[in-house]
Amino acid sequence: MPSPSIVWFRDDLRLADHPALRAALDRGEPVIGLYVLDEESDGIRPLGGAARWWLHHSLASLAERLAERGSRLILRRGPAHRVVREAVEDAGAGAVFWNRRYGGPEREIDAALKSDLREGDVEVASFAASLLFEPWTITTGAGKHFSVYSPFWRACLAQPAPRAPLPEPREVPGPSRYPASDDLDDWDLLPTEPDWAQGLRDTWEPGEPAAQARLREFLDEDLGHYDDARDRPSAGATSLLSPRLRWGELSPHTVWHAAVETPGASGFLSEIGWREFAWHTLYHFPDLATKNLRPEFDAFPWPRLKPTALRAWQKGQTGYAMVDAGMRELWETGYMHNRVRMITASFLIKNLMIDWRRGEEWFWDCLVDADGASNTFNWQWVAGSGADAAPYFRVFNPELQADKFDKTREYIGRWAPEYTDADGQPPMPMVDLKATRQNALAAYEKVKQVSRQE
Known part of the structure; x- marks a missing residue:
């Protein structure tokens, strides 16, 4: 009797250049695709709202493409270690293949699962693909x-x-019997009340x-x-x-x-x-999302958070055109141009003196491309607390940056038109750029002093 192979899809929602899928096909048995929505395992960070929207549509696309080639995508929800083992038992699977993950909690889950499955005489292999x-x-x-x-x-x-990409399979033969699957719509990944995703739908096709x-x-x-x-x-x-x-x-x-x-x-x-x-x-450094990579920044004297200042930044109401344009592009499209990401992040950290973690959390919720590495890594880079960090004294002046990179004000005019319209009424600047820059540099001097004393 055939013992199907399970391909556990994670952040690899494709058929082309998919080593785990190729290994399953080469094994010669029927293939079942599996995706696990894991929001319960220790250390796993729940997805932000924009990411959940993208995931829904990308899974729908992957399911359709697998079905066209002869198999199905099974959806399960819960702690991955338990859910994958249950899927193996329900399918009578003889092998499980996946492409590797690199976050700390994810690696722990994968290693424990690999050990348990092998003890049950299930073939398991992981591959380099991401x-x-x-x-x-x-x-x-x-x-x-x-x-x-x-x-x-x-x-x-x-x-x-780097190795050449693997071709996309023309056929993915499925078994005669599939394990039970959740319905994608039941996962409630899409916003409904309110439905704030129209800008994402207008911008992207996952x-x-x-x-x-x-x-x-x-x-x-x-x-x-x-x-x-x-x-x-x-x-x-x-x-x-x-x-x-x-x-x-x-x-x-x-x-x-x-x-x-x-x-x-x-x-x-x-x-x-x-x-x-x-x-x-x-x-x-698995704790990159919460801990300064450079420990001397643990001594940084962040002032008490002012929620009104954070909210003005989130809503694009700071009184600085380039910052406001970027924050509104982010909210509307789930994306922000990389240069503007640096400008908006620098403004939050060094002009508003708000901990980089608060900005990282907002981007995590709003970006369709937020992942466990790049989002945190780039915020720490701007803050000066991370790897290859921009010196803390490098403060991106949003007005000078606009003059240099948006000379015609086309970008600002699109996302924050009140700054370019003759009759527009932009908000008043919420801080003085020169004074807040000096405050940030003074705080950084305290960090250096602590570091020298240690």
Whole structure:
């Protein structure tokens, strides 16, 4: 009697370049896809609202594509360690395959599950699919992890080229009997009361086919002027692939090999390298979302939180055009241009003197591309508390940044039109940029003093 293989999908919601799926097909038995919505296991961070919206539609797309090829996607909810074992028993599965995860709690779950399944004589294997380079393979000459990006990326590029992507299977044969599945709509991943997702629907089409189409479009139309235009938020030169990579609708191997032969691709590929750096850092520091990577920042004298100031920043009502435009783009689309992410984050941390963790939490809830590594890593970078951090005294002046990167005010005019309309009435600036910059630098001096005393 056939013993089906289960492919446990996680942040790899695709069929192309899917090593775990390929291993299941090579085993020669029927294949069942499984996705587990785990919001209960210790250390697992529940998804933000925008991420839940994306997940719903990406799962619907994956289920449809599996069905077209002969199998099904089974949906289960609960602690992954228990739920996967139950699915194995219900399906009579003889093997489980998955692609690796790199967060601390996720690795603990996977390791324990692998051990338990093998004790039950179930074949288990995991594969490298979400990063170009495994975190334990890139080390300094002393065998330690890198804390600075440039030498990290040089070490990556000195490795053998990333493997070629695997082809998408034409058929995924399913079993004669499937285990029970939840209904996707019953998971309530989509907002209803109120339904705030119209801007997301207008902006994005989740799923692997749309991801592949966007990659082709970027390579054909935007990559050639990426380096020149990527910092201008109105230029439309960025790849918009971050949510595709976050959800695994595209693999980094697919993106790498599609772009690497294109003239001028090195700047774009270095951004793929920055994503790698974030994940490698999280691998070595699992508490990145809550703890300063540089422990001397534990002494930073954050003032008592003023909820009204945080709310003004969240709503894009700070009185600074570039900040307000960015925060409104985020709320409307679930996305923000990278240059503007740095500006808005710097304003929160260094002008409003609000702990970077509060900003990271808001982005986690609002971004469709928020993942466990990049979101936290980038917030710590701006704060100066993280790896390869921007010096704390680098404060992004939002007015100077607007003059430099949005000279025509096209971006500001789209998202915060009251700043460009002759009859517009923008909010009054909530802080003085010069004075708050000096306050931030004075606070940083206290951190340095504590560090020297230690």
